[in-house]
Amino acid sequence: MQHIIDRFISYVTIDTESDAGSETTPSTAKQWDLANKLVEELKAIGMHDVTIDDKAYIMATLPSNVIHEVPTIGFISHFDTTPDFTGANVKPQIVPNYDGKDIVLNAEQNIILSPNYFKDLLLYKGQTLITTDGTTLLGADDKAGITEIVTAMEFLIKNPEIKHGKIRVGFTPDEEIGRGAHHFDVEKFGAEWAYTMDGSQIGELEYENFNAAGAKIIFKGKSVHPGYAKGKMINSLLIANDFINELPADETPETTKGYEGFFHVHHLNGGIEETVLELIIRDHNKKKFEKRKELIEKITRKINKKFAKQFGADIATAEIKDQYYNMKEKVTPVKHIVDIAEKAMREIGIKPLIKPIRGGTDGSQLSYKGLPCPNIFAGGHNFHGKYEYVPVESMQKAVEVIVKIAELTALGDYVKTEETIKNKK
The missing domain is CATH 3.40.630.10 (Zn peptidases)
Known part of the structure; x- marks a missing residue:
């Protein structure tokens, strides 16, 4: 020994x-x-x-x-x-x-x-x-x-x-x-x-094992002096927070076990003008795995629609990459x-x-x-x-x-x- x-x-x-x-x-x-x-x-x-x-x-x-x-x-x-x-x-x-x-x-x-x-x-x-x-x-x-x-x-x-x-x-x-x-x-x-x-x-x-993917979502914003920001400032940090809140709260690593899949937010970095959110997507079931990726895209579209008029372009972009199966x-x-x-x-x-x-x-x-x-x-x-x-x-x-x-x-x-x-x- x-x-x-x-x-x-x-x-x-x-x-x-x-x-x-x-x-x-x-x-x-x-x-x-x-x-x-x-x-x-x-x-x-x-x-x-x-x-x-x-x-x-x-x-x-x-x-x-x-x-x-x-x-x-x-x-x-x-x-x-x-x-x-x-x-x-x-x-x-x-x-x-x-x-x-x-x-x-x-x-x-x-x-x-x-x-x-x-x-x-x-x-x-x-x-x-x-x-x-x-x-x-x-x-x-x-x-x-x-x-x-x-x-x-x-x-x-x-x-x-x-x-x-x-x-x-x-x-x-x-x-x-x-x-x-x-x-x-x-x-x-x-x-x-x-x-x-x-x-x-x-x-x-x-x-x-899990089917696995990684996702990076980039949120844009507009920085304006906070004293004159009403109707003008767009805080990308808060938009990223809204995105996270759209994810199922009971489908995280700390709330799942066995065959249960999850979303895992592991990095959030940024400021008013730009915030980058990184997360991983995991599920043993291939169909559920694909639906999880679709949810990321759906939330991204929802946010873009919400800010389309104010921002004038897509305010969020999502990049999803499969990692293994x-x-x-x-x-x-x-x-x-x-x-x-x-x-x-x-x-x-x-x-x-x-x-x-x-x-x-x-x-x-x-x-x-x-x-x-x-x-x-x-x-x-x-x-x-x-x-x-x-x-x-x-x-x-x-x-x-x-x-x-x-x-x-x-x-x-x-x-x-x-x-x-x-x-x-």
Whole structure:
């Protein structure tokens, strides 16, 4: 277990925060620091065909150790961390034998990780937790996933008696800003299917995710001295506020769960003359997703009509861009890849938690690029903030799941005997 702790800490203490405002790939130069380290580590543990391209996409191969035909499978994680909260100077804290009580992350700032608020903590009494020091995120999303994949590959290399087919691993930049799969070369990767190790709680197994879009609405206004503004001033901030109030109040992230979609206003910047509103649109159901986008356009038209005479032109413009789609459409036809992961979990004593992702992963985009890619737990909780933590035992179990999936794939219905192969030739 110490081996996993050491590896994980060596990753999270490298700052890899991505930047949505950047036009490069990776979006930040510091992502190369971990990318280059991973390349050397994959070579050191004995992986074959270790490559990194000019955009920091890493791929490597564990060759098959059986003589029969087995589908090539893959495991994928991302090494960037979210720009939502700082990932610089991460100082992980180890909490052995967690007692189920409050964890003081930072005494000076009175930052407490409490099971009274984060009830999932109580699932891990008696286990070893890795937390933040209260001033940064941790980076278990998704450096826990990378830790698990590298550790599983190392284990398989050291234990050749465990039979498996060809395995490909891939590590990507910029997943947190929605670009992780944009430059992923599916053909080069060469797997029939893959799994992202990018989920949360132990047992999670997901093959449904949101349909997603982002919207930017720009509101114009007219600035006039406030003492002489009657009938003349148009305050774009107030128009933006009116727009927000037109959205369903009970369809926000904090009021929804499960398959329920939402609108999420995440940025509002401006002044009297111009205000920019940014939000994201999410829904598992494709028809409801399209209706949500239509509502944005409908509200925009309503506001333009209201101010048409006074402003003399469209006072609001909306730009809506699709980001990714529900992978269920691509995974359901090959549902056996989910069944294998479910069986792997059950065989090592984990109860699978099959549920929809209230978000997206590289796997959602990769599935639409021809690489069906369900998502498996990596073990962390409270991602994207100072209360993030990961139980070490969950990471250990994720390693075991990867190994078992490799083993089951080699032993399952995909195996073709030597006689079948000869007849085929």
